[in-house]
Amino acid sequence: MTIWANVIGTGGYLPATIRTNQDLSEMVDTTDSWIYERTGIKSRRIADEHETASSMAEVAARQAIEMAGIDAEQIDLIIVATGTPDRVYPSTACLVQERLGIKHCVGFDIQAACSGSVFGLSIADQYIKTGFAKTVLVIGSEVCSRIVDWSDRSTCILFGDGAGAVLLSASDQPGILATHIHSDGGYEDLLYCPNPQAAAAHKQDEASVINMRGNEVFKVAVNTLGRIVDETLEANGLQHSDIDWLVPHQANTRIIAATAKKLGMSMEQVILTLETQGNTSSASVLLAFNQGVRDGRIKRGQTVLMEAFGAGFTWGSALLKF
Numbered sequence: 543m544t545i546w547a548n549v550i551g552t553g554g555y556l557p558a559t560i561r562t563n564q565d566l567s568e569m570v571d572t573t574d575s576w577i578y579e580r581t582g583i584k585s586r587r588i589a590d591e592h593e594t595a596s597s598m599a600e601v602a603a604r605q606a607i608e609m610a611g612i613d614a615e616q617i618d619l620i621i622v623a624t625g626t627p628d629r630v631y632p633s634t635a636c637l638v639q640e641r642l643g644i645k646h647c648v649g650f651d652i653q654a655a656c657s658g659s660v661f662g663l664s665i666a667d668q669y670i671k672t673g674f675a676k677t678v679l680v681i682g683s684e685v686c687s688r689i690v691d692w693s694d695r696s697t698c699i700l701f702g703d704g705a706g707a708v709l710l711s712a713s714d715q716p717g718i719l720a721t722h723i724h725s726d727g728g729y730e731d732l733l734y735c736p737n738p739q740a741a742a743a744h745k746q747d748e749a750s751v752i753n754m755r756g757n758e759v760f761k762v763a764v765n766t767l768g769r770i771v772d773e774t775l776e777a778n779g780l781q782h783s784d785i786d787w788l789v790p791h792q793a794n795t796r797i798i799a800a801t802a803k804k805l806g807m808s809m810e811q812v813i814l815t816l817e818t819q820g821n822t823s824s825a826s827v828l829l830a831f832n833q834g835v836r837d838g839r840i841k842r843g844q845t846v847l848m849e850a851f852g853a854g855f856t857w858g859s860a861l862l863k864f
């Protein structure tokens with residue numbers, strides 16, 4: 543009998559503080575219209591000083607658990623994707639486990655930058671299929687605002703904070719149909735954030751902030767996401783018309799529109815959160831999925847294609863029947 547990983551709950555958390563393009567125009571030399579036209583972003587959320595990846599993840603996780611109607615103790619694996627963990631260790635997943643009061647499970651973090659939640663879904667799927675785990679919590683949680691250089695207008699306009707969660711459970715009914723994940727370490731120079739300890743040891747003047755060659759990242763992202771969409775459909779014998787919803791990583795509307803066009807999908811079939819959330823890195827796909835599920839657009843039985851691209855470069859897709 544085939545075992546599938548079925549979605550039984552979703553959740554999301556966004557900090558209360560809103561930073562608009564207008565706010566940014568008072569911090570760096572930019573304008574609301576420049577940012578909106580180039581990216582599709584109007585505002586983003588910023589964590590307050592007490593909020594962390596684990597505190598935001600906890601709220602998103604509790605929502606997913608409540609939607610699923612399960613006891614948190616039933617969770618046997620917690621995977622947290624984050625590039626902005628509370629601590630180097632313990633892992634954010636262990637901190638979330640403690641916050642949720644779960645004693646009997648295992649938790650670990652993964653680092654795949656903005657592709658983190660899709661990588662997390664892929665890992666969860668493998669563990670459920672092999673029978674190692676029955677109920678898996680996958681979270682993407684990011685405090686990007688703490689690694690953004692707020693004086694760099696080419697990057698500070700893009701990122702925001704938040705957490706998204708999905709709860710998966712073993713089932714004999716179709717759930718995650720396939721995942722495809724990739725990485726290519728040859729692009730470190732285009733998008734990276736130094737580790738503070740290593741930077742201090744090796745290059746005293748290198749601040750631990752996001753460094754990006756945006757224009758070059760843009761081009762690789764458009765091409766790569768086009769390829770992952772083709773790969774996913776072909777490997778699973780699907781046509782463009784079989785996909786009900788595209789849930790993309792929210793980096794730039796122009797990148798998302800290019801992927802939707804490749805799929806022959808209208809923007810009405812794309813879940814977009816970018817305008818009010820910016821790029822929340824590993825949280826963005828799960829935040830968008832949660833929004834689509836909770837506002838009733840994504841319905842049971844529909845086919846959803848998630849895709850993401852991030853530093854590394856890393857990229858991937860998750861195809862699922864909701």
Ligand SMILES: CC(C)(COP(=O)(O)OP(=O)(O)OC[C@H]1O[C@@H](n2cnc3c(N)ncnc32)[C@H](O)[C@@H]1OP(=O)(O)O)[C@@H](O)C(=O)NCCC(=O)NCCS
Pocket residue numbers: 571572573576577580581656695696699754755756757758759760763793794821851852853
């Ligand atoms: C960052 C991004 C919006 C920049 O847009 P772009 O059209 O590529 O712009 P460029 O970097 O070519 O810069 C064009 C000009 O705008 C200027 N500029 C950059 N940021 C600006 C800002 N916030 N406001 C006004 N002008 C800005 C540049 O200095 C440059 O000026 P110049 O022509 O005088 O040198 C775009 O490249 C992008 O979204 N890339 C993908 C980034 C991404 O998604 N990263 C995460 C991947 S997970």
